[in-house]
Amino acid sequence: MSKKIYLVGAGPGDIELLTIKGLNILKKADVVLYDALVNPKMLEFCKQDTLKINVGKRKDYHLKKQEEINELIINYAKEYEVVVRLKGGTPFVFGRGYEEVRAIKQAGYEPVVISGVSSTTSVLENFMIPSIDREFSDAYRTITGHDTQRFSEIITAFHPRENLVIMMGVHNLEKIVHTLLEKGFPSSMPIAILSRGTTQNAQQLLFTLEELKHKEKSFFEEAKKLTPAIIFVGETLNATKVLLC
Known part of the structure; x- marks a missing residue:
């Protein structure tokens, strides 16, 4: 059975709009790659030793290109058990989430999408x-x-x-x-x-x-x-x- 990688929708900004399902997987995460629009307080739900990586993209300022984010997700999955890609809103609505799903599948892992509240x-x-x-x-x-x-x-x-x-x-x-x-x-x-x-x-x-x-x-x-x-x-x-x- 292939390892799962989680794409979690963080919602529009209000921390209380994170879903219970998203909260539960954040609590288990070993690595979280999060977007610029994610409320940083959500990272407080993670374990103390969770590796938290900002891969945010804003207009004219990209910390990482999408191809680099895809590669990071796969590389961390090789080393850590629970890898979470935390995305503003919900993964497939203007979030390029399916590009990440394709990369995950091509690498032989199983993508799990946890929908978020869409802005x-x-x-x-x-x-x-x-x-x-x-x-x-x-x-x-x-x-x-x-x-x-x-x-x-x-x-x-x-x-x-x-x-x-x-x-x-x-x-x-x-x-x-x-x-x-x-x-x-x-x-x-x-x-x-x-x-x-x-x-x-x-x-x-x-x-x-x-x-x-x-x-x-x-x-x-x-x-x-x-x-x-x-x-x-x-x-x-x-x-x-x-x-x-």
């Missing part, structure tokens, strides 16, 4: 924003905003009853706003920047596309400091106005 839904709920609301929307689409060319190719048109949940897009906020307006999104469309959701530093900024269109360059430079952040676009934000009153 794509939990952060919205943290700010009392429904991804679906019967009055305003029937669907939501989750997409990354780090590649504006791909974003433009995927978002081809506006649908009044669909919300957009844009991950990793705050550095391209200005381009995203212009793209949405070019695709026919109304200038009155509400848009929210949801920064550091589920943490003590959570912050919500509400605008319309028209308001953001006329912001100075300096605003968008300052907005980059809000990362990690989700950009939410949709009429469903109007459902929150009652709560904000």
